[in-house]
Amino acid sequence: MMDAPYEYPIAVEGLKKTFRSSKRSGLPDKVAVDDISFSVKKGEIFGLLGPNGAGKTTTIKMLATLLIPDSGKVRILGIDAVEGNERAIRERINLVSGGERGLYYRLTGRQNLKFFSNLYNIEKNKQNELIEKLLETVRLTDAADIKVEDYSRGMKQRMHIARALVNRPEVLYLDEPTIGLDPEIARDVRSLVKQLAASGTTIMLTTHYMFEAEELCDRIMIISNGRSVGYGTVAELKRLIPDANVIEIVTDSDPHETVSKLSSEHRIIHISTERIGGRYCTRAQLKDRTDMLSEFDTLFYEHGIRKISYDEPTLEDIYLSLVSADDSVDITPAVGGH
């Protein structure tokens, strides 16, 4: 197939996908993706954020030709990806999914890469050099001839990335690539993602870690129940909530009982506590322009307040605001810490 001209490597318009439930189950059909549209520029890192079940993975799978949309237009590298051209697209894209599955455990890292490079029909005389380079990129050269079953979680994730780079993809989808990784390895993965984007690879990323999205993504789409609830740069997203009102309180003791009581308070969108060092940092996002500073001062007094102030909303605050506008979504488990 000839290369089609394109402005955006990823262009999506009115994308929809519903999973039909079996009659036997008695469950209603699940609308996974409901009319979303966006486009991604060459070399851009585009983030897709949303709670569990929001439709992030389904969207990525449709863009990776693993799922057929019910309706809508998808053009990947200028090629219509809805049906019929999937093999031409697959030669030029790849996908990394988080988690431990997706590799042959009885094979060594090198054998895994060799197997997949053959599936991409890469010439034999180029394979060895390519595999060495990939192993070096993901820092697995020393473990290349060890069976994957003996790899740590972080090594497996790096091997997933190496596997996804065997065809030098122009578009790379990363579905929660740092999930479950220790901070050092996760930082390495983020650094690699930046390098790939800098070299011209177009990247689409899903993550539950807001700081990761803020660090990596040029633009973000937040989806909830399959619908887009926010789309733009982090600064543009922050402008979507002009009245964002966040109080941050640092205390000596754990204020979980107070936080638990406040979580049912109707003026609060979201409240959570995180232990940082030897202290407890509680962030509360308030509705509109509600002023609760003095109220909080009283309520948290017994926990030894070190600091209490209004704070600039973070991407996490914006995310929670946008997602919680949809009542049916449980937002609590979706947010990772720093």
Place this chain on the structure above:
Amino acid sequence: MNFKAVASSFKQQAIQFLADPQWIIPSIIAPFMFTVVALYMYGDADGPIVLTAVLGGGVLGMWGNMLFTSGYTITYDRYNGTIEPIMLTPTHLIDVIAGRSIWNTLIGLVNALLVFVFAELVLGVGVSVSEPLIFFPMLLMTLFSLASIGLMLSALFVLTRASFVVMTILEFPIYVFSGALFPVSVLGSFQSISYVLAPSWGVDAMKTAAVHGYESMTSFGIYFDVIMMLLLMAIYIASAFLLFRVIERNIRESGALVRY
């Protein structure tokens, strides 16, 4: 077809096979058990009957091995999460399965030969073949015919998570209808089922080549067996290609690929 992918899948299956001791049961032990049971069934008979027992044991073992490996190969990928990365490549799933089936066929052949050696040396059963130059090519063809059924069934195994149940159910029809252990003529009106099974023609050809005076399924001789076997194999392989195409589309619509 991506032949590099076929070769790579063959090698990958070989490594998996050699690294995983569980394969010994369906691939090595089961065919010997079939042969021993078949020999006991036929009691003190000798000559052609003994050969039928050994041959039957070998064929049943090959089929069991082929069925198990065909079903397991997809189940393993589904469980292991590797089916999605395979589907993500430009290579057709059937190319990967074909490479693995060729390895399974090779193991089946080694197996069948070991059964003969085992019968001769361990059980002390004299097995002589009247036309060895015809018999062994027929053995190989029968094996490929079993592999072509395995390839077709592999497509169906993509659809189901219950492949082990399906495998167990599918194991028996070939035992009965292939004529491996007894002449298909005893099946009465069910005999017509044997005619649509390529291995039945293979078994018939092998028996014709092995046993002097054997009464064939038809009066057209061994060449007819070969033609029927090739024709049916072509149908199975074409069906496999078609099924894989339909099923790949189906799983891209339903998203059922990653469930396990």
